[in-house]
Amino acid sequence: MKTYVPKQGELVKKWYxxxxxxxxxxxxxxxxxKILRGKHKPQYTPFLDCGDHVIIINAEKAVVxxxxxxxxxxxxxxxxxxxxxSASYRQLLAKCPTQAMFxxxxxxxxxxxxxxxxxRHVRVYAGPEHEHQAQHPEPYVLE
Numbered sequence: 001m002k003t004y005v006p007k008q009g010e011l012v013k014k015w016y017x018x019x020x021x022x023x024x025x026x027x028x029x030x031x032x033x034k035i036l037r038g039k040h041k042p043q044y045t046p047f048l049d050c051g052d053h054v055i056i057i058n059a060e061k062a063v064v065x066x067x068x069x070x071x072x073x074x075x076x077x078x079x080x081x082x083x084x085x086s087a088s089y090r091q092l093l094a095k096c097p098t099q100a101m102f103x104x105x106x107x108x109x110x111x112x113x114x115x116x117x118x119x120r121h122v123r124v125y126a127g128p129e130h131e132h133q134a135q136h137p138e139p140y141v142l143e
Contacts, residue, residue: 006043006050014052015137017130020101021058023142028062029104031142036109036118049114053121055137056105060097060126064089074103097126 016035020028038044038051064072072089092100101124109115123130130137 015135016140017055017137020062025062032105033108056124059101059124098124
């Protein structure tokens with residue numbers, strides 16, 4: 001018996017909208033990663049891009065549980081010696097409201113070429129408006 005591998009022309013990509021208002025940051029990111037990978041489809045193949053496009057709205061209104069707003073730290077390095085920059089979740093949200101959600105989705109995708117390709121299919125917006133009405137996105141109900 002042969003294993004079924006979908007061809008690139010057989011895969012139909014859809015657009016979904018996830019509303020993060022009042023939802024937990026990690027749950028929204030995990031759902032977005034699942035849709036980006038294509039794990040919600042019956043023809044899921046781990047090594048192919050068979051997922052859909054995701055639009056996340058109201059990213060600044062996502063909540064974190066416990067003391068994570070002050071204790072969760074995000075790090076980046078400038079490339080110069082001794083220049084490790086850090087910011088808490090609250091500081092990152094004040095500076096760039098979409099960055100925390102984007103980094104959460106990025107961390108849940110594979111850390112390889114496929115993951116970088118899938119990351120191009122996610123759009124994160126701080127407010128309820130997005131510019132992708134032409135793609136006719138469908139609302140996705142979070143579990």
